[in-house]
Amino acid sequence: MILTNPAAEDVPLPRDNWQRSSWSKAPLRWQLAIVTAVMVAAAVSVMTIVAYWTVSTSLNRTVDSNLTTTAQSVLTRSEDPEFQKEIHRELAVFKNYNPDIQIQFFPPGAAQGIGDDIVLVVEGQVIRGETSMTLRNQGDERVIAMNNPAGSTVVLSQDLGPTYTLVSSLGMVLLIIAGLGTLMAIAAGMVVSTTGLRPVTRLQRAVEHVTATDSLEPIEVHGRDELAQLTRSFNDMLESLDASRRRQTELVADAGHELKTPLTSLRTNIELLMMVSKSPTPNFSSADLHDLEKDVIAQIDELSTLIGDLVDLAREDAKQGEMELVDLEDTMASSLERVRRRRPDVQFTFERAEWFLKGDSFALGRATVNLMDNAAKWSPPNGVVRLSMEPINEHSIHVKVADSGPGIPNDERSKVFERFYRSVQARSMPGSGLGLSIVKQVIERHNGTIEVRDSDDGGTLMQITLPGGSTPEAGQASARIASR
Missing domain, CATH: 3.30.565.10 (Histidine kinase-like ATPase, C-terminal domain)
Incomplete structure (x- = not known):
C-alpha cells in the first residue's frame, strides 16, 4: 500500500522559485523597464554617494586648511613684540574678524592660556613642544593646536554646525535627485521598451496571423537593425515554407494524376479476370487470358516503379x-x-x-x-x-x-x-x-x-x-x- 500526502500538492513553492516564476511570467516590456530602472537607480545611487562623500570631504578639508592658515597667521603675528604687550587687544581684534572661531593663546613657557575657554585634550603635547600640531574633532567643533619655534602656541576651535547643515542639505537634495532620477528611469525604461519592442510586437502579430490564417505572406521590413534582420530571416523562412508547400501540392497533384491512369487500367483488367473466372463459359482464349495476365503484371510493375520514383523524389525534396x-x-x-x-x-x-x-x-x-x-x-x-x-x-x-x-x-x-x-x-x-x-x-x-x-x-x-x-x-x- 502506498501512502500519499493529500496536502502535498498545496505545499507552496520556495520563495526563490516563486520569484523566478513570477519574473518569467511578467511581460517583456515590464522586464526591460524594471531592469532599466534598477540599473539607472543603481548608477544614480552610486553617483549620489560619491558626490556626497566628495563634497563632504572637500568641505572638511577646506575647514582644516582655513584653520591651519589662520593659526599660522596668528603665530606669525605673535612674533611682533607689540603683540606680546597687547595680547588681549590682539585677540579681540581677531574675534572681530573671525566670530565663528574660538582662540586660546599660550605665550612661550606659559602654562595658562589667554583667550576663550577651550577644553584641551591632546593639545598639551603641542604646548610642551612635543609635537608641532594636532587636529581633532570635539563634538561639533574642529580643534587645531599649533606652535612656532619661539615657543608660542595657539589653539583654535571652529564650530562645524553650519558645515554639517550644508552637507545635510546637500545630501537631501541629492536624495531627491536620486528619487526623481529613478522615477524618470522607470518612465524612460517604459518608453525605450515600448519603442524597442515595437518591431517584435509587429513580428509577433505576423506570426499569430500566419498561425490563424495559414497565410505565408512576407512581413514588411523597417530599418536595418538586428530586429529588421530577424524579420528578413523570418521572411526567408516563410518563403522556404511556401516553396515547400508548393512542391508538396504539386507532387500530390501530379502523383494523383499519374497514379489514376494505371490504377484505372489495372482495375479494368482485374474486373475482366474476375468475370472470366466466374463465367462458366469464358469467351477468352488461353492466349487472350495470358496477355491479360501479362498486362496486369506490367501495370503492377509500372505502379511499383512510379511509387518508387515518388518516394525517391520526396526524399530528394527533403534533402536527406x-x-x-x-x-x-x-x-x-x-x-x-x-x-x-x-x-x-x-x-x-x-x-x-x-x-x-x-x-x-x-x-x-x-x-x-x-x-x-x-x-x-x-x-x-x-x-x-x-x-x-x-x-x-x-x-x-x-x-x-x-x-x-x-x-x-x-x-x-x-x-x-x-x-x-x-x-x-x-x-x-x-x-x-x-x-x-x-x-x-x-x-x-x-x-x-x-x-x-x-x-x-x-x-x-x-x-x-x-x-x-x-x-x-x-x-x-x-x-x-x-x-x-
Missing part, C-alpha cells in the same frame, strides 16, 4: 542523406553493374577516372542508375551506351552518358527535367517521367550542373559537371571551397 566522402568512380561502377544485369541486350563502355567529392553516395548512385537506365532504354538492340569521366581541372569533372537513340529535339531539352514530363515518343514506353527530375535535383544538391547535348552518333548525351578532386584530400578541400 548523410554527406560523406564519395568515390565517384566506384559509385558509377556499382551503378553500371546493376544496369547491366537488367539490360543484357545493350553494350556499355566506361572510361574511368579517379575522382572524389563530398556528397550523398546513395543519391548519387540513384542518379547515375537513372541516367544509365534512360540511355539503355532509348538505345536500339545491341546498341552501345558510352560512359566517361573526364576531369576539366583540379576541382571539376565532366561525367558523360551517351546513347545511340533518336536523340531529344532542341525544343524539348529544357522540359525533360520537369516532373512527369514525357515526350510524344516516350509515352508509348514504360516510365514515370520522374527519373531525370530526380537526377537534376541530386546533381544541383551537389553543386553541379547537367545539360542535354547530341552524342557523336546522333543520340543523346547527358553531360554532368561536378566539383571534387582526384584525391580524397582534394575532394575534402573542394567541398570546403564550395561551401564558402
Whole structure:
C-alpha cells in the first residue's frame, strides 16, 4: 500500500522559485523597464554617494586648511613684540574678524592660556613642544593646536554646525535627485521598451496571423537593425515554407494524376479476370487470358516503379542523406553493374577516372542508375551506351552518358527535367517521367550542373559537371571551397 500526502500538492513553492516564476511570467516590456530602472537607480545611487562623500570631504578639508592658515597667521603675528604687550587687544581684534572661531593663546613657557575657554585634550603635547600640531574633532567643533619655534602656541576651535547643515542639505537634495532620477528611469525604461519592442510586437502579430490564417505572406521590413534582420530571416523562412508547400501540392497533384491512369487500367483488367473466372463459359482464349495476365503484371510493375520514383523524389525534396566522402568512380561502377544485369541486350563502355567529392553516395548512385537506365532504354538492340569521366581541372569533372537513340529535339531539352514530363515518343514506353527530375535535383544538391547535348552518333548525351578532386584530400578541400 502506498501512502500519499493529500496536502502535498498545496505545499507552496520556495520563495526563490516563486520569484523566478513570477519574473518569467511578467511581460517583456515590464522586464526591460524594471531592469532599466534598477540599473539607472543603481548608477544614480552610486553617483549620489560619491558626490556626497566628495563634497563632504572637500568641505572638511577646506575647514582644516582655513584653520591651519589662520593659526599660522596668528603665530606669525605673535612674533611682533607689540603683540606680546597687547595680547588681549590682539585677540579681540581677531574675534572681530573671525566670530565663528574660538582662540586660546599660550605665550612661550606659559602654562595658562589667554583667550576663550577651550577644553584641551591632546593639545598639551603641542604646548610642551612635543609635537608641532594636532587636529581633532570635539563634538561639533574642529580643534587645531599649533606652535612656532619661539615657543608660542595657539589653539583654535571652529564650530562645524553650519558645515554639517550644508552637507545635510546637500545630501537631501541629492536624495531627491536620486528619487526623481529613478522615477524618470522607470518612465524612460517604459518608453525605450515600448519603442524597442515595437518591431517584435509587429513580428509577433505576423506570426499569430500566419498561425490563424495559414497565410505565408512576407512581413514588411523597417530599418536595418538586428530586429529588421530577424524579420528578413523570418521572411526567408516563410518563403522556404511556401516553396515547400508548393512542391508538396504539386507532387500530390501530379502523383494523383499519374497514379489514376494505371490504377484505372489495372482495375479494368482485374474486373475482366474476375468475370472470366466466374463465367462458366469464358469467351477468352488461353492466349487472350495470358496477355491479360501479362498486362496486369506490367501495370503492377509500372505502379511499383512510379511509387518508387515518388518516394525517391520526396526524399530528394527533403534533402536527406548523410554527406560523406564519395568515390565517384566506384559509385558509377556499382551503378553500371546493376544496369547491366537488367539490360543484357545493350553494350556499355566506361572510361574511368579517379575522382572524389563530398556528397550523398546513395543519391548519387540513384542518379547515375537513372541516367544509365534512360540511355539503355532509348538505345536500339545491341546498341552501345558510352560512359566517361573526364576531369576539366583540379576541382571539376565532366561525367558523360551517351546513347545511340533518336536523340531529344532542341525544343524539348529544357522540359525533360520537369516532373512527369514525357515526350510524344516516350509515352508509348514504360516510365514515370520522374527519373531525370530526380537526377537534376541530386546533381544541383551537389553543386553541379547537367545539360542535354547530341552524342557523336546522333543520340543523346547527358553531360554532368561536378566539383571534387582526384584525391580524397582534394575532394575534402573542394567541398570546403564550395561551401564558402
